[in-house]
Amino acid sequence: MSVPILNYLVLSAVLFSIGALGVLIRRNALILFMSIELMLNAVNLAFIAFARQWGDVAGQVIVFFVLVVAAAEVVVGLAIIVNIFRTKETVDIDEIDLLRG
DSSP states (O other): OOOOHHHHHHHHHHHHHHHHHHHHHOOBHHHHHHHHHHHHHHHHHHHHHHHHHHTOSHHHHHHHHHHHHHHHHHHHHHHHHHHHHHHHSOOBTTTOOTTOO
């Protein structure tokens, strides 16, 4: 008994939608990064579902590279957020105008 690919794709679409809503609605930088990670993981789930459906390893290799890029993005992003929090004492992206010239 195997789970149909449609179930995986529906779950992936729901997770991606939740992440997109988090990016569009929330103003906290940490929530913004968590929403971006949720969207990346939703895309990874779709890649894995298609790789399993077609019996190909290419989807799993792509997921590996996406996870590596996401880990690097989190490290750099959190370092920037911590640095901005130390100077501005807020993580609200509406109040951060540090990069404005």
